[in-house]
Amino acid sequence: MSAHTPQGPVDASKTPRYAGLATFAKLPRIEDVPEADIAIVGVPFDTGVSYRPGARFGPNHVRDASRLLRPYNPAQDVSPFASVQVVDAGDIVANPFNLDEAVQQVDDAATELGEQVDKIVTIGGDHTIALPLLRAINKKHGPVAVLHFDAHLDTWDTYFGAPTTHGTPFRRASEEGLIDLTASMHGGTRGPLYGKGDLDDDAKLGFQIVTSEFIEEEGVPAALRRIRDRVGDKPLYISIDIDVLDPAHAPGTGTPEAGGLTSREMLRLIRGLADLHIVGADVVEVAPAYDHAQITAVAASHVVYELVSAMAARV
Ligand SMILES: N=C(N)NCCCC(=O)O
Numbered sequence: 001m002s003a004h005t006p007q008g009p010v011d012a013s014k015t016p017r018y019a020g021l022a023t024f025a026k027l028p029r030i031e032d033v034p035e036a037d038i039a040i041v042g043v044p045f046d047t048g049v050s051y052r053p054g055a056r057f058g059p060n061h062v063r064d065a066s067r068l069l070r071p072y073n074p075a076q077d078v079s080p081f082a083s084v085q086v087v088d089a090g091d092i093v094a095n096p097f098n099l100d101e102a103v104q105q106v107d108d109a110a111t112e113l114g115e116q117v118d119k120i121v122t123i124g125g126d127h128t129i130a131l132p133l134l135r136a137i138n139k140k141h142g143p144v145a146v147l148h149f150d151a152h153l154d155t156w157d158t159y160f161g162a163p164t165t166h167g168t169p170f171r172r173a174s175e176e177g178l179i180d181l182t183a184s185m186h187g188g189t190r191g192p193l194y195g196k197g198d199l200d201d202d203a204k205l206g207f208q209i210v211t212s213e214f215i216e217e218e219g220v221p222a223a224l225r226r227i228r229d230r231v232g233d234k235p236l237y238i239s240i241d242i243d244v245l246d247p248a249h250a251p252g253t254g255t256p257e258a259g260g261l262t263s264r265e266m267l268r269l270i271r272g273l274a275d276l277h278i279v280g281a282d283v284v285e286v287a288p289a290y291d292h293a294q295i296t297a298v299a300a301s302h303v304v305y306e307l308v309s310a311m312a313a314r315v
């Protein structure tokens, strides 16, 4: 943990929160503090999408909505920005015209940032970036349990023959041995598939699923029991595709599917995992052009805040 007293966000009682540059939650930039424990970093990149583009604008849209976050989180009884040094590390440069180069850039930048800070929360960007983020975290922790909240499986094989897309990161990461497949799960999965074989392929890789329907029928506590039994105290990477939320709660995304989680359920799920060994996380697929009244960005900013709150307790 940083030896210095954490520098918190700009005080919203002194500077109106709508004024000034929008770092995440008005936190200091990484270059403004001597040391940091948790970094929030953006990856403005959407070259891997199969439907609506626009997630390249996600990081700054989420930052803008995060101006309203306050420093004390009563739901987890923690002041995450006071207990550890949390910073905004800006955006990773990812080449929009060369997907393979972009993937390497994200891997390199996340690896380097991971040497400077204990934990990273990444704001995407499309879901392709989970692959280089898992490559980077693997260098630090070895194979991690992955808890993947998403309407989609994202374990498809290829699109138009392309192996690296936003529908394939967890297939590639599984093949590369980056994931502890005895401890990994998808949550909130739903919607039409290409065929039944999609589920068979996914199960063969080793994933288990807590569907959106299960969460609705059995409730958040039952879902948490299944997740916690599976993950245990393994190093855990949480990847949250904002389309896990119902389009009513997150319209601003590229591949929306009806019948999803409420933002309240998603926040409760994260809180219920706060004592696990979370080593990194991402929140991806926010596409502002399809958002309305910042609905999606508000949800995503709170999801990031709950993740940081959960991490702050175990730095
Ligand atoms: N990762 C996200 N959001 N979507 C994957 C959808 C892949 C498809 O178009 O079938």
Ligand SMILES: [Zn+2]
Binding pocket: 150, 151, 152, 241, 243, 244, 255, 285
């Ligand atoms: Zn998705």
Ligand SMILES: [Zn+2]
Binding pocket: 127, 150, 152, 154, 166, 241, 285
């Ligand atoms: Zn996804």
